[in-house]
Amino acid sequence: MCGIVGYIGKGNVKEILLDSLQRLEYRGYDSAGIALLDTSNKIEIFKKTGRISNLRLDLHSVNSQAKMGIGHTRWATHGGVTNENAHPHFDCGNNIALVHNGIIENYNVLKNLLEKKGHKFNSETDTEILVHLIEDIYKTEKISLEESVIKALNLVQGTYGIALISSYEPNKIICARNGSPLVVGMGQNEMFVASDVNAIIPYTRNVIYLEDKEMVVINEENCNTFNLNYEKIVKPISKVEWDLEAISQNGYETFMLKEIFEQPDAMLNAMRGRVNLPEGAIKFGGLNLTEAETRDISRIIITACGTSWHAALVGEYLIETFAKIPVEVDYASEFRYRNPIIQKNDILLVISQSGETLDTLEALREAKRKGIKVLGITNVVGSTIARECDGGIYLHAGPEIGVASTKAFTNQVIVMIMLAIYLGRLKHMSFYEGQRLLNELNKIPEKVNEVLKQAEKIKAIAKKYQYAKNFLYLGRGFNYPVALEGALKLKEISYIHAEGYPAAEMKHGPIALIDENMPVVFLATTGPLYDKVISNIREVKARNGRIIAIVNQLTDDLSKYTDDVVIVPETFEEFSPLVNVVPLQLLAYYIAREKNLDVDKPRNLAKSVTVE
Ligand code: AGP
Numbered sequence: 001m002c003g004i005v006g007y008i009g010k011g012n013v014k015e016i017l018l019d020s021l022q023r024l025e026y027r028g029y030d031s032a033g034i035a036l037l038d039t040s041n042k043i044e045i046f047k048k049t050g051r052i053s054n055l056r057l058d059l060h061s062v063n064s065q066a067k068m069g070i071g072h073t074r075w076a077t078h079g080g081v082t083n084e085n086a087h088p089h090f091d092c093g094n095n096i097a098l099v100h101n102g103i104i105e106n107y108n109v110l111k112n113l114l115e116k117k118g119h120k121f122n123s124e125t126d127t128e129i130l131v132h133l134i135e136d137i138y139k140t141e142k143i144s145l146e147e148s149v150i151k152a153l154n155l156v157q158g159t160y161g162i163a164l165i166s167s168y169e170p171n172k173i174i175c176a177r178n179g180s181p182l183v184v185g186m187g188q189n190e191m192f193v194a195s196d197v198n199a200i201i202p203y204t205r206n207v208i209y210l211e212d213k214e215m216v217v218i219n220e221e222n223c224n225t226f227n228l229n230y231e232k233i234v235k236p237i238s239k240v241e242w243d244l245e246a247i248s249q250n251g252y253e254t255f256m257l258k259e260i261f262e263q264p265d266a267m268l269n270a271m272r273g274r275v276n277l278p279e280g281a282i283k284f285g286g287l288n289l290t291e292a293e294t295r296d297i298s299r300i301i302i303t304a305c306g307t308s309w310h311a312a313l314v315g316e317y318l319i320e321t322f323a324k325i326p327v328e329v330d331y332a333s334e335f336r337y338r339n340p341i342i343q344k345n346d347i348l349l350v351i352s353q354s355g356e357t358l359d360t361l362e363a364l365r366e367a368k369r370k371g372i373k374v375l376g377i378t379n380v381v382g383s384t385i386a387r388e389c390d391g392g393i394y395l396h397a398g399p400e401i402g403v404a405s406t407k408a409f410t411n412q413v414i415v416m417i418m419l420a421i422y423l424g425r426l427k428h429m430s431f432y433e434g435q436r437l438l439n440e441l442n443k444i445p446e447k448v449n450e451v452l453k454q455a456e457k458i459k460a461i462a463k464k465y466q467y468a469k470n471f472l473y474l475g476r477g478f479n480y481p482v483a484l485e486g487a488l489k490l491k492e493i494s495y496i497h498a499e500g501y502p503a504a505e506m507k508h509g510p511i512a513l514i515d516e517n518m519p520v521v522f523l524a525t526t527g528p529l530y531d532k533v534i535s536n537i538r539e540v541k542a543r544n545g546r547i548i549a550i551v552n553q554l555t556d557d558l559s560k561y562t563d564d565v566v567i568v569p570e571t572f573e574e575f576s577p578l579v580n581v582v583p584l585q586l587l588a589y590y591i592a593r594e595k596n597l598d599v600d601k602p603r604n605l606a607k608s609v610t611v612e
Helices: 013-022 052-059 107-116 127-141 145-155 255-261 263-271 291-295 306-322 358-369 384-388 407-426 431-441 444-452 455-465 477-494 503-508 530-541 556-561 573-594
Strands: 003-009 031-037 043-049 068-074 096-101 160-166 173-178 183-186 190-194 206-209 214-218 223-227 299-304 327-331 346-352 373-378 391-394 470-475 497-502 519-524 546-551 564-567
Touching: 003 013, 003 096, 003 160, 003 173, 013 031, 013 052, 013 068, 013 190, 031 052, 031 096, 043 052, 068 096, 068 160, 096 127, 107 127, 127 145, 127 160, 145 160, 145 173, 145 214, 173 190, 190 214, 255 263, 255 573, 263 407, 263 444, 291 407, 299 306, 299 358, 306 327, 306 346, 306 407, 306 477, 306 573, 346 358, 358 373, 358 384, 373 384, 373 407, 391 407, 407 431, 407 573, 431 573, 444 573, 455 546, 455 564, 455 573, 470 477, 470 503, 470 530, 477 497, 477 519, 477 573, 497 503, 503 530, 519 530, 519 573, 530 546, 530 556, 546 556, 546 573
Parallel strands: 299 327, 299 346, 346 373, 373 391, 470 497, 470 519, 519 546, 546 564
Antiparallel strands: 003 068, 003 190, 031 043, 031 068, 096 160, 160 173, 173 214, 183 190, 183 206, 214 223
16 A cells, blocks of 8 residues: 655645655555656656655755656555665656556566566566556657556556656656546646545645546646546546545544454455465465475464464464464464474464564564574565565555554454465365365455444444443354454453453353353354354353354344344355454444544554564
8 A cells, every 4th residue: 555646736846745645654654755847857756765754854955846746655565665666666768757556466577578678677666667668668659658558557467546757748647547546636727646635635625536447647727537448538526525634544533443444455455466266276475485395384383462363363273274284373472482392394474463563573583593484474564574584475454553453453364364275275175175265265355344334233232332341252263363352452442351262161260250241242153163152152141141242144042142243244164253353343443432532542552562
């Protein structure tokens, strides 16, 4: 996820671009850059790793006379966080500058082609391929810049929101989108473009939203939209009603709510380019293990903290089920100090959203000192853990700003599912079984959407239970870690004491806590242990506990013994954590909101814990 902006008009181009970028910083903050086209039609690019404030400092003394420009704030996907990989990117002759949000999936094929034609690349990004492709078409086919852009876009596979300027045709900004949002802002003799209205709202409220596979060409007075057959399209102008503060969270009241609702898209991003349905297989780019090394793995140890540790527990069930490799899960803080027994063909898998959690980092270093390979599952590209691992898998969840992790958890589980299938397919798992699983996995984002549609119902349940002092969360098998995660979410943001247990463990102690004041959340979706969970529900009801159940259908038993139910779409038991955790996130969220608490910045917590 990155942010792009563009401006053409009589205003101070440099300042407008920096100001607009600042409001897009939540979309990514690895590096930022702008390209300015001056009155002599020369383009200059300024870019810098780190926050937009770093770039602003560098540009302080630049007295620009630019008449237009484009800008970008990056959340790295292809290539590390370096000045070279920061956008904008130039073509060979520094005559076209381009910014891009998205992923060009066939960049390798295109790169090879362009290299053969003599193009030289300065970065590791997929984006740079696109600007060279446009240059190549423009020069060889001698067609207009717009036509060259359309031709290039018809050759790329993947997602993009782009903006480009060129000294060849210096009175326009060309933009296009496919999968990554773009909006044009229309001012008085000035035009803006941005990834979202957040960036341009102080300047104009008249906007045009681009749809996928549309291109727009803007100059100071006009904006013309085309489809990718170069046919003109008439677009409606919309008026933005939101105020600035609200849209900095994209209209959501908090970042956490926004991130809960982003989960279906985040999941699609994690799967994009990795799920190969026709072959019933998974493709990972950066594991850095040969197939032979992978087949030789005798044990996988997974370490993590907090929510990431819960994803690790789901991973244990998944890998043992699909790949039949023994798995051990350890808290990173315990692993690093307990002198663990590590054998030659073990590998360590560390899971961390931030990639900066100190306990996890030290566990990784301890394993490396003991000579085994370490793989990392992280969200933040270029983070310390990502850099120090031998290989790994990025979550592609986009920046997670709310301190309570939501979309990172579901993407961690998606990645564990893909890893387990990948390992399984290298061993005994059949093509048909791989296909059967991936076919269902593809349906999960839509099933999560179905759960999100029930937010109002869950809000009403939250209202009912907001005064409880304690909660119990119970689940079995794949849903035991979901019970732990549900309890953690409630503790973190509502400050209500909550415990998660395997449902059958309840009778070994926690049952003593149950009375008419104790809400018990049951994960009771279908699976081999469903009947046993129903027996546990009866046991709680017999002691007057109040039961909230997450179920797939409302049977007679369930309507008799439960106080509240949330019906969620059915899926394979192995994938059910992805669907079942969502109502628990919403329940915790709405309870905290009923209590008027700051869910994005809960007391005493930090987004990434870099101390012991
Ligand atoms: C999750 O809601 C928490 N804020 C916390 O438990 C978090 O998961 C933990 O600190 C690990 O962070 P990491 O994934 O960035 O390593």
